[in-house]
Amino acid sequence: MPSPERAPSDDAFAYAIWRVVPSVERGEAVNVGVVVFCRRRRFLKALVQVDEQRLRALAPDLDVAAVAQHLDGLVRVADGDPSAGAIATMDQSDRFGFLTATSSTIVQASPIHTGFCDDPEATLQRLFRRLVA
Known part of the structure; x- marks a missing residue:
């Protein structure tokens, strides 16, 4: 997780967790x-x-394969892969907004969290290990 103290080299970042919610009624994810x-x-x-x-x-x-395919599409949007459609060609800020928008589908984003970091890639890896893997 991000350090509570901010170093001069740190920049603000935002993140969200993607969750699969197979049954909205049950609320399990x-x-x-x-x-x-x-x-x-x-x-x-x-x-x-x-x-x-x-x-x-x-x-x-x-249908786990369909969920995996949907998630792959979201990753390609984040990457700016033009084969993922028009949204993938938008600027990063707009793509992040799309990727974290409230949704009632099976794949849902958590609320957006913020912090400071000096290495966004390392921060992504750390968050992924802690929250997903």
Whole structure:
């Protein structure tokens, strides 16, 4: 997690956790990804990991392949991959807004959290290990 003290080399960043919520009525979720945005460093990247066994424990009939495909599309949007559609060609700030928008679909983003870091890639890796992997 980000250090509570800010070093002079640190820049603000924001992140959200992606969760799979197979049944909105039950409210159960599995963390499957993290997306990090650091405007000053021009950094927007996401990592995902689908734990099929955990998802099947919550929803035996869930189409895990479709969920994984959807998450892959979100990662490609974060990367700015033009094959992911028009949203992927927008600027990073707009893409982050899209990737963290409130949704009632099976894949949902957490509220946005903020912090300071000097290495957004290392921060992404740390958050991913702690919150998803």
